Amino acid sequence: MTLSLGRQLKIRSMVHMAAEPIPNFWPMRTFIHHNPLHGLEDHPFPEAIERGRALFHGRGFLARADYQWLLADGRIDPDALDTAIDRALGGYPALQATGGHALIHTLLTRCREPARRPCVLAAAEDVAAILAGGVPSAGDGVDVERIEDILRRAFPPERPLYEALDHLYDTRIGETLDELLIKTCLDFFDEGQSAWPMPGREQGLFAAWSQLAQRNLRLFLRGLHIKKILDQSDTPEGIIAFVLDELGIPESSWPGLIVRELTHLHGWAGFIRWRERAPRYHWAREYPADLVDFLAIRLVLALSLVREHVRRRRMPRNRFELEARITERPAESFLRHELFTGAVLPTRAESVEDAVARGRPAEIARLIGAYIPEKRQAEAGTQSRALEELAQRAGTPNAFRELSPGCLAEVLTELEAFERREGMIWLEAMETTYRRALLSRLHPTPAPPREKRPFAQMLFCIDVRSERIRRQLETLGDYQTYGIAGFFGVPVSFIALGKGSEDHLCPVLLTPKNLVLEVTTGAEKLETDLYSSAEHLLHDLKHSVLSPYFTVEAIGLLFGFDMVGKTLAPRLYNRWRHRIESDKPSTRLLVDKLTREQADSVVRALQRVIIVEAIHKEFGIERESITDAIIRELREAALGRHTGQTHFAQAFALGKRAEADFIQTLQQRYRINRSYAQMQLERLGRIGFSLDEQTYFVAQALRSIGLTEQFSRFIILTGHGSQSHNNPYESALDCGACGGSHGLVSARVLAHMGNKPEVRRRLRREGIHIPDDAWFLPAFHNTTSDAIELHDLDLLPASHLVYLERLRNGLQAARRRTAAERLQTLPPEGGPELEPIQAARMAQRNTVDWAQVRPEWGLARNAGFIIGRRHLTEGSDLEGRTFLHSYDYRLDPRGRLLANILTGPLVVAQWINMEHYFSTVDNEHYGSGSKVYHNVACRLGVITGNLSDLRTGLPAQTVLRDGRPYHDPIRLLAVIEAPFEHAQAAIDGVAKVRSLVTNGWILVVILDPETHRIHRFADGQWLEEPLPGAAHGQTDPTAAEETRA
Amino acid sequence: MSVFLLILAAFFLPLFPATMLFTRLAVSTQPLPVRLALVVFWPQIGVVLILWGELEPGPILATWAVMSALFYAFRMLTVREVGRWNAMLAVSAWPLVWLYALQTPAPVDLVAVTLALTTAPVLMLVVREVLVGRLGAAYTGLHGGLARDLPRLSGIIVVATLAAMALPLFPGFFALLTLLGSAPVGFAIGILLIWLLWSWAGARLLQGTVFGPRSGPVAADLTAPRAWGFAGLVVALTGAGLIWTGGAL
DSSP, rough: OOHHHHHHHHHHHHHHHHHHTOOOOOOOGOOOOOOOGGGGGTHHHHHHHHHHHHHOOSSOOHHHHHHHHHHHHTOOOOOHHHHHHHHHHOHHHHHHHTTTHHHHHHHHHHOOSSSSOSSSOOOOOHHHHTTTTTTOOOOOOOOHHHHHHEEEEEETTOOOHHHHHHHHOOOOOHHHHHHHHHHHHHHOOOOOOOSSSOTTTGOHHHHHHHHHHTHHHHHHHOOOOOHHHTTSSSHHHHHHHHHHHHHHTGGGGGHHHHHHHHHHTHHHHHHHHHHHTTTTTHHHHOOOOOOHHHHHEEEEEHHHHHHHHHHOOOSSSSHHHHHHHHHOHHHHHHHHHHHHTTOGGGGHHHHHHHHHHHTOHHHHHHHHHHHHHHHHHHHHHHHHHHHHHHHHHTOOOTTTOOOOOOHHHHHHHHHHHHHHHHHHHEEEEEEEHHHHHHTOOOOOOOOOOSSSSEEEEEEEESSSHHHHHHHHHHHHHHEEEEEEEETTOEEEEOTTOOOOOEEEEEEOOOOOOEEEEEEEESSSSSOOOHHHHHHHHHHHHHHHHHHHHHHHHHHHHHHHHHHHHHHHHHHHHHHHHHHHOOOOEEEEEEBOOOOHHHHHHOOOOOOOHHHHHHHHHHHHOOOOGGHHHHHHHHHHHHHHOOOSOOOHHHHTTHHHHHHHHHHHHHHHTTSSHHHHHHHHHHHHBBBOHHHHHHHHHHHHHHHHHTTSOOOOSEEEEEEEEEEOSSSSSSSGGGBGGGGGGGSSHHHHHHHHHHTOOOHHHHHHHHEEEEEEEEEEEEEEEEETTHHHHHHHGGGGGHHTTTTTTHHHHHHHHHHHHHHHEEEETSSSSSSOOHHHHHHHHHHHHHHTTTSSSSSTTTTTTTTTEEEEEEGGGOOOOOOOOOEEOOOOOGTTTSSSHHHHHHHIIIIHHHHHHHHHHHHTTTTTTSSSOOOOEEEEEETTEEETTTTTTOOSOOOOHHHHHTTTESSSSOEEEEEEEEHHHHHHHHHHHHHHHHHHHTTTTEEEEEEEEETTTEEEEETTOOOEOOOOTOOTTTGGGGGGEEEEE | OOOHHHHHHHTTTTTTHHHHHHHHHHHOSSSSSHHHHHHHHHHHHHHHHHHHTTTOOOOHHHHHHHHHHHHHHHTTTTTBHHHHHHHHHHHHHTTHHHHHTTTOOHHHHHHHHHHHHHHHHHHHHHHHHHHHHHHHHHHHTSSSSSSHOOOOHHHHHHHHHHHHOOOOSSSSHHHHHHHHHSHHHHHHHHHHHHHHHHHHHHHHHHHHSSSSOOSSSSOOOOOHHHHHHHHHHHHHHHHHHHHHHHHOO
């Protein structure tokens, strides 16, 4: 079967469209926080939640019991809940008439289970009959049409056939299919974890799998005749068309079915989707794969599994036969469905199982005749008991008893709709609670201007973990702190010392143009010590096919020593290991753009080094035997710019042939040739920033945070990162604004730019006067230990050295105080309050404790994003829950800086917030479950146990404590300090942000510094309100009167 | 007379197809005390018949016993109702007494081995009763993930299932060790296979009840005194088993 190009493209576009709601999955080496419903962000929040439930089977809100626990814990204000109930109740007239606010309040706060129970067969009349003290009418026998309708609704054409078979014949094809597909993914997408890689991967996923699957004995022994299916077409698109035709799926249902197939393993699908769009990703270039391949493999396996089961048992082989089976044997199909979906009446389970196993029509007819009324009665009984219980608890025992069947039907319909939307009520109540608390802590009145410059100005990432240490520093001494996105506004592509690949140090929304290279200063001699050699040897032994067998016998004891040390005395052991491990050499970054001459010179120098090495390797000739002239001549010859015999050939008596061979070797093996040189030149052209770019980035960074005058002696640029052991999620704790990497490099880059005299001269022309004694100093904030380490101190002017001790003291003290504050929330809980010095020690232990599943809370409990001047939040304890971006609207008359903040940092914060939200409300589906069961898969992600979908989202240990939410799952509240029109224009000017705000993914409050009033976006419009209970003496929030803007 | 007694004993230390009588009775009998009495005394009648009639089971009968036990151990993999599963366990365990009888042990030891093999069915009967009382049925796969909501109930399910799998410390373990110690190689392999199947079936039972995602209705957990009561029963049975094996091994 050969498909026309048009049809192939149609199938491709179907797959492409079907994958839209599936979130990308980035390799975990650089964990990217993202919204699991990112593909649905163009829908209003509640609608997206519903669609997410249908696609990923994930819950969009916490369970009611969890919200009740939060209410009891004081994290939801009862008044806010009352208000939210009243707001929602207007849309439910029947409920309002029945019990109103009291009934609903009781339902939400005192009932754990839903009041509306699933009723497949029971009608409102049945429930009414039981409530009235009677029994439901027996009915007129079995309604076959109703049964058929129930079954047809359960198995729409978009639903894969194997799911129907699983639910009707208990076949578990879906489970087997997932297992087989996961194994294929683990083989193909491996990034160096397995010692023996899958062959033929360079041909692409489908081609490589097809070749293997046709010869796979295990599949053959399972009765899966893959070859017969693969013979039908050469292309994955052709295979998809063939399988769907074979299964009898109408073409109109293909898109729906493809969505369901892809979302079955949405972790792997999300990874493949990301990989397709990452052209620079090494593994994607080497081993291409796309979702069409993935789907084709899934469908081939599905069809072969269905065929295999059909051969063994009498069951439908396609949709036509399924339809026919439902029509011919509705009672048996219904009973099967009841039994194998777990909906069967427990008391009847055994008899139903026996009956469907025997398959005797008379017996089944007898059974269904008894089963249907019994089930109806059971459903009606459960429903009426739930209503009675609710009414009793609300203190209105007759609330439902007195209703007519018609009214009860309305109440039940509304109750069902209400309970589906109930999460929004809780959510709004939680958000109101937080909003009031946050706004009441803000100080809208600016502090009087400083008389003298501060001792140090410190720029921190906007990350919520910076809030605590900023507050402690400001409390301790003469420090002025600022918040800025952790990449300091400079998108950098970075190649670290000894690495061959580039890391993008910026939000994933941006693609950096400039490359920064880390090079060694040469201050320390680079040599391989014994320890490193042993480490490499051990690594090689562990990662080959056979050697682990004897390695364990020979040196297994060494691992035991390592294990005991790491477990019993992690701090001591790691200190000892640090002593024997070689330190990272001191380095510099290549930040300045190279001129053409400089680039040429670098390439020449590299080529000369390579030629010397080549001569040594090929002929064993040492460097002292050859001159620079000989090397230069050989280089010219390799580049094709020299003819005739070289002096090298003359000096070492090389024949013409041998000389030509060597020149060819230089060109091919050592890549001394023109095209490679050109490529190197192009790459070198990407290195560094021009003077204009450097001036622009420094000016932009300083202006965006409102720091344009009163520069202090130290301007410390603090990048941050996390440190932990045995933690695949370590990069999730690093800087999100740096693409999930540490922020130190970005700090070093901006410091280099800021300290450059020429840049400062240009800045002066732009009105930013940085005094000569001001020095930009990079630093690293370790968020696990709270330590702040200063870097590039060797570049510090001598005049600053005398202040260094004071600076270090201050940082150390702030570290201890922050650790003492932070460790109160980390286990072990309930212990005595720690002294700052003990707390710092405990926090330090978390950085090296390999048994610690929660080295820090990371960004958990994030809830707010404040864009404004520091005086708004200075001195307020915001509990490490807010992203703080410094911004002075007075320096941004055209709103461009604000637009930049909204486009980058705010959107990144919203991704982080949504990742935490969904991982909290449904950790199994949107999060990654418990870390305890995780295994690293393919070096790119984690799976649960030995075989599962790639786990997306955050682990339970990051967002839950003792199974209860530690993170408050609420939407990000952005507070912008700027005149209303100014901020509104900036929001309206950024389409993405406008969409997020209007669709309710971000909540926005504009705090107008000129009127001290707030403007809040709610229900599609801006509402003007007074600032609740603010520190400048505003009124009680409850007394605040809302006025329409 | 001895043939008649032998046939009669094959109903009480059930051998296929005489097993059907016990399985039918075990499933249809309702009150727990009656079920318990049935499980405890049924095989003992067989033991009494062997001792009274001085029956000497030959290798053919022993082979038949192993095959019968294997068959029902295999059946345990396919049965989902816990009561029926338990009946299968009993009729898979008791035929092994015939193997022990081959060695003409002391009467007290024969009784003790039979009792040891009866421990797990007794515990499972209690578990079934608790499950039915709380969830309406004791049916694997219907109410999964009980560990999350009903930790005490899950605890007793796990303990009873471990006893059914004849794990160490439970009397069944020592009974099997005793049998293995005295059985010829062929029978020993059969016993090991049966043991393996029990473990497999037990793991499936746990998978369908205790582990996995929670499904089924909300139910109250076992009260602490009841859980302690069950624990006391387990300790007593295990202690008795240990005391007995102290003499037997």
